[in-house]
Amino acid sequence: MTMSTTxxxxxxxxxxxxxxxxEAVLVDVREIVEYKQxxxxxxxxLPLSEVSLSHPSMPNHEGKRLxxxxxxxxxxxxxxxxxxxxxxxxxxxxxxxxxxxxxxNNFPVESDDKKGMPLERQVLLAAGIxxxxxxxxxxxVSSSWFLLSGFAGLGMxxxxxxxxxxxxxLLALMPWNK
Numbered sequence: 693m694t695m696s697t698t699x700x701x702x703x704x705x706x707x708x709x710x711x712x713x714x715e716a717v718l719v720d721v722r723e724i725v726e727y728k729q730x731x732x733x734x735x736x737x738l739p740l741s742e743v744s745l746s747h748p749s750m751p752n753h754e755g756k757r758l759x760x761x762x763x764x765x766x767x768x769x770x771x772x773x774x775x776x777x778x779x780x781x782x783x784x785x786x787x788x789x790x791x792x793x794x795x796x797n798n799f800p801v802e803s804d805d806k807k808g809m810p811l812e813r814q815v816l817l818a819a820g821i822x823x824x825x826x827x828x829x830x831x832x833v834s835s836s837w838f839l840l841s842g843f844a845g846l847g848m849x850x851x852x853x854x855x856x857x858x859x860x861x862l863l864a865l866m867p868w869n870k
Contacts, residue, residue, distance in 0.1 A: 699772040702759055702785040704797045710757060717753035719743075720791075721762050721771040725811045725864045728804040732761070732794060740855070743771040745778050753783075761787035761794075767855050814863045819844050 702710075710716035711734060720727050720735040727737040738749050740762070760775070762768040765788055772786045787794070795801060809817075826840030851857035863869060 698776050698782060698784055699769070700785045701788045702757075703788055704794045704799060707759055707785075707787055707794075708797075708799055710759070714756075716757040716759050716785075717751045718759050718761065719751070719771075721760055721768050722791075723811065723860065723864055725869045726763065729810060730791070730795075730801040730803045732791060733800060733802050735761070740767045740771050740774075743774050745775060745780055757783050757785055759785040759787055762790045764790040764792050766790075770855055808868060811860055811863060811869065814869075815857060815860050818859055818863065819848055 707716065707718070711718065711732075718732055718735040720731050720737050721740045721743055722737070723739050724737060727735075731737070736749060736751050738747060742749070743760070744750065758775075760768040760771045762771075765786060768786050768790060772784055775784055789796070791801065822844040823841045826837050826842075826844065829837035830841070847857075847859060851860070
């Protein structure tokens with residue numbers, strides 16, 4: 693069986709019906725910081741880097757649909773592909789549009805009481821500061837400092853291509869994100 697025939701798409705309204713009827717198990721593949729900010733009730737958090745059917749946190753989904761989701765659907769599709777590579781799952785779904793689409797449909801989410809800057813904004817702020825510092829020092833001190841801006845740009849481009857962001861991983865470890 694090929695990956696394209698195994699991974700099925702599910703819309704937010706359809707998933708809502710499945711969850712209400714107890715017909716699906718939902719796994720949120722976003723990072724823990726994102727999950728704590730808001731998540732779909734009943735979703736189990738299992739970050740993309742850890743997704744595996746054999747992972748201890750993977751819920752028992754026997755007889756139910758296994759639905760993976762993230763912010764917009766890209767990371768959860770990557771997670772679905774990882775699960776398909778294990779060759780064991782046939783009842784696998786990816787939430788189209790992720791939690792963003794879920795919230796646009798005005799379906800409920802649970803939130804952590806802590807109000808902080810979302811991780812995505814922290815990454816943008818940190819990357820902006822690194823680029824600005826590199827450019828400023830490049831003009832004032834030495835042209836070698838322009839490499840700092842180039843490094844930040846390379847990191848952002850790689851994050852865009854792969855869905856993996858080292859800066860986000862690092863910022864997620866900071867005490868204010870615990």
